[in-house]
Amino acid sequence: MVTKEEKTTQNPCPVSAMVALIGGKWKPIILYCLRSDTRRFGEIATRIPTISRKVLTDQLKELEQDQLIIREQFNETPPRVEYSLSELGKSMAPVLAAMEKWGTENILNKHL
Amino acid sequence: MVTKEEKTTQNPCPVSAMVALIGGKWKPIILYCLRSDTRRFGEIATRIPTISRKVLTDQLKELEQDQLIIREQFNETPPRVEYSLSELGKSMAPVLAAMEKWGTENILNKHL
DNA sequence: TTCTTTAGTTACCATTACGTTACCACTATT
DNA sequence: AATAGTGGTAACGTAATGGTAACTAAAGAA
Incomplete structure (x- = not known):
């Protein structure tokens, strides 16, 4: 997750910035x-x-705090909660797509 | 890092496969x-x-074990060691580039 | 009445990841 | 004789992450 420190400390590396959000x-x-x-x-x-x-639960909370996803709670019984990507979350699509492509081409069914 | 277990356990998710290698x-x-x-x-x-x-040191060792980088040691004094990307490591360029792009566009100088 | 369902929480513990400090070998230079 | 330079290692500690089991509320169904 992104801490207050990391928000204010100007870390000039864009890759680090990304890792802070979706590392783990x-x-x-x-x-x-x-x-x-x-x-x-x-x-x-x-x-x-x-x-x-x-x-x-923990990871969803952090993703919500970092505004990558949106949590919508319906007060029903039994409870219903829906998660979706925020605009910021959607903006990560190219990264996830690149990861998926790499994983598919290089790892799966290859017994590396 | 990728453990023996993870190599043999067929995890069908390409994104997981990638995270196992470059997570952290x-x-x-x-x-x-x-x-x-x-x-x-x-x-x-x-x-x-x-x-x-x-x-x-630890991370470089793991990256070498996972064959993403190559370590070349020269027996000089003082010692010299050079690290470079393997072909597999180079194949990750699109992912890293996507991460860099996202970080540049969304985080830096934005005080998010 | 008891069971089922959903989306959790709490307490607790284990494992992994990350970090700090001190130290080493070997040679050349001062 | 002491210091600098390189690429580490060893011992140790803390912080972050991951995991299990038991529990909860509230409504409807069996």
Whole structure:
């Protein structure tokens, strides 16, 4: 996540700036999962079966704080919460697409 | 880094595959630093002033193990070691470029 | 009444990542 | 004899991340 310090400290490296936002094991995957659709919490959890619910909650909170995603809560029973990409989040599409392309071409089914 | 488990476990997500290789705070920056030139250890340390030498050593080792960079050691005194991108490392250029572009357009000088 | 469903939270622990400081080998220079 | 320069390593500690299990509220269904 981006701390206050990091917001004010002028770090001149654009790559660092990006890593501060989507570094970590899960954030790129979560954003990738939201790339085309609004999704409910449980839906994301199903699509990323190896993430625990706690960690998913934590990561979604940070992504929301960093304004990459939007959380919409419906006061129903049982509860319903929908997550979607913000404009800032959508602007990351080229990065995620480049990552997906690389992963597909270089890793999958290659036993590297 | 990529563990044996991750190599054999078929993880079908290309984005995860990429994150396993360049996740973490420093690897994208190191690769970005090597994008155009072979560089010596001390040179990298100077260009990334906030990384500690130990962590730099660790990350370079992992990048070498994952075959993203090549380490060439010259037996001189004082010692000289040069790091450069492998072909696999070079193939990540589009991802790094996308990250750089995003960082430049969205973060720098914006006090987000 | 009890069970089910959703989207969490809380407490707790383990593992990984990151960081600091001190130190080393070897040679040339001062 | 002491210092500088290079590319590290060793010991140690903290911070961040990841994970499990148990629990919650509220409404509807069996």
